[in-house]
Amino acid sequence: xxxxxxxxxxxxxxxxxxxxxxxxxxxxxxxxxxxxxxxxxxxxxxxxxxxxxxxxxxxxxxxxxxxxxxxxxxxxxxxxxxxxxxxxxxxxxxxxxxxxxxxxxxxxxxxxxxxxxxxxxxxxxxxxxxxxxxxxxxxxxxxxxxxxxxxxxxxxxxxxxxxxxxxxxxxxxxxxxxxxxxxxxxxxxxxxxxxxxxxxxxxxxxxxxxxxxxxxxxxxxxxxxxxxxxxxxxxxxxxxxxxxxxxxxxxxxxxxxxxxxxxxxxxxxxxxxxxxxxxxxxxx
Numbered sequence: 001x002x003x004x005x006x007x008x009x010x011x012x013x014x015x016x017x018x019x020x021x022x023x024x025x026x027x028x029x030x031x032x033x034x035x036x037x038x039x040x041x042x043x044x045x046x047x048x049x050x051x052x053x054x055x056x057x058x059x060x061x062x063x064x065x066x067x068x069x070x071x072x073x074x075x076x077x078x079x080x081x082x083x084x085x086x087x088x089x090x091x092x093x094x095x096x097x098x099x100x101x102x103x104x105x106x107x108x109x110x111x112x113x114x115x116x117x118x119x120x121x122x123x124x125x126x127x128x129x130x131x132x133x134x135x136x137x138x139x140x141x142x143x144x145x146x147x148x149x150x151x152x153x154x155x156x157x158x159x160x161x162x163x164x165x166x167x168x169x170x171x172x173x174x175x176x177x178x179x180x181x182x183x184x185x186x187x188x189x190x191x192x193x194x195x196x197x198x199x200x201x202x203x204x205x206x207x208x209x210x211x212x213x214x215x216x217x218x219x220x221x222x223x224x225x226x227x228x229x230x231x232x233x234x235x236x237x238x239x240x241x242x243x244x245x246x247x248x249x250x251x252x253x254x255x256x257x258x259x260x261x262x263x264x265x266x267x268x269x270x271x272x273x274x275x276x277x278x279x280x281x282x283x284x
Contacts, residue, residue: 024280025060026259028273032266040251040272041071047249049214051235053226053270055253057282061274062119066126069221073130076219080127081210083202083224084113084120085136087165093136097128111141118283123223137209137222139166139202148198155201167204172241173197179233203228207238214246226252230269255280 029035044050052068054061072078085093092109095101101109103121113120127134143166146154155169163169175181175196183199184191206224214220228234229250236250252270255278256263262275 023259023277025064025274025276026262028262028266028275030268030271030273032262032264032273035272041068043271044068044072044249045075045219046247047219048246049210049220049239049248050222051229051248051250051270052221052223053229053250053252054223055255055276056113056119056225057115057284058253058255058276058280059119059283060276060280061253062122062283064274065223066122069123069126072219072221073132077217078130079133079135079213079215079218079220080123081135081137081206081213081220081222082120082123083138083206083222083228084116085134086111086138086140087136087205087209088140090136093124093134096124097131097134099128115284120223133213135209135213135220137206139205144198144202147201148192148194151194152197152201165205166201167208167238171201171204172238173200174237175200177233177237179227179231199234203234204238206235207242210235210239211243226254226269232270 027035027037027040050072052065054065069078069080089110092101092106096103096106096110106112124134126132143155143158143162152170152173155163155166158166175193180196180199183196187195206222206228210220210222222235224235229236230252232250236248239246239248249272250270251272251274252266253274253276254263254266254269255276256266257278259275259277262273266273266275
């Protein structure tokens with residue numbers, strides 16, 4: 001009986017140990033070389049502004065965002081910012097952070113994303129607990145929608161009060177940037193110059209509010225969709241136009257069938273590329 005039980009027990013222990021060590025993600029540098037989480041965090045602590053590009057529905061990445069924010073908050077005053085909050089919602093966000101309104105009121109007063117409770121509430125509550133600023137950086141969606149329909153000319157019709165919620169006009173605009181040209185390719189017949197303008201005004205506005213809220217002696221960690229900062233374009237392009245001497249870092253997120261080796265098309269997306277197993281359950 002003992003001879004039978006021993007190999008069964010050994011097999012159970014072996015398979016359990018193997019499953020416990022199956023990684024859900026691997027981190028790579030811009031050249032496709034594996035790096036440790038600790039090494040990534042160490043390098044991030046030397047930067048002024050960090051753009052964390054996410055896949056919006058990826059649970060692993062949202063967890064890593066929380067962990068990285070926690071690490072960075074321990075070494076230097078930290079400011080958080082996010083695409084997921086529009087600039088005209090800064091007041092209710094501030095009121096929630098300081099406890100002037102509760103979560104129910106915040107839900108009512110701010111235009112929160114459908115996945116806020118699962119994916120972004122932990123970050124906002126972390127900022128609240130640690131008394132950290134959290135900056136709404138994205139252009140109000142109604143204005144981006146009108147740029148998509150009418151182009152930049154629409155923005156000239158805004159009042160001075162409304163213009164305070166967007167990047168100063170006129171914004172620099174280079175439609176030939178590869179990232180913007182790729183949008184046109186991906187959209188096919190639906191791709192228009194105005195579509196690229198709508199993307200650019202989002203990038204420019206996020207960059208503007210990142211710089212507006214960054215101060216020497218602090219560090220700013222910004223969360224955005226990966227496409228807004230991939231290939232060192234988008235938000236990062238605008239940041240460097242206005243403040244080229246700051247120290248920047250970018251993170252991107254990709255999903256692959258196998259995370260053992262980064263696919264060639266993902267090389268160079270960012271300083272650090274988080275490669276997540278595509279079998280991982282998404283939040284929506």
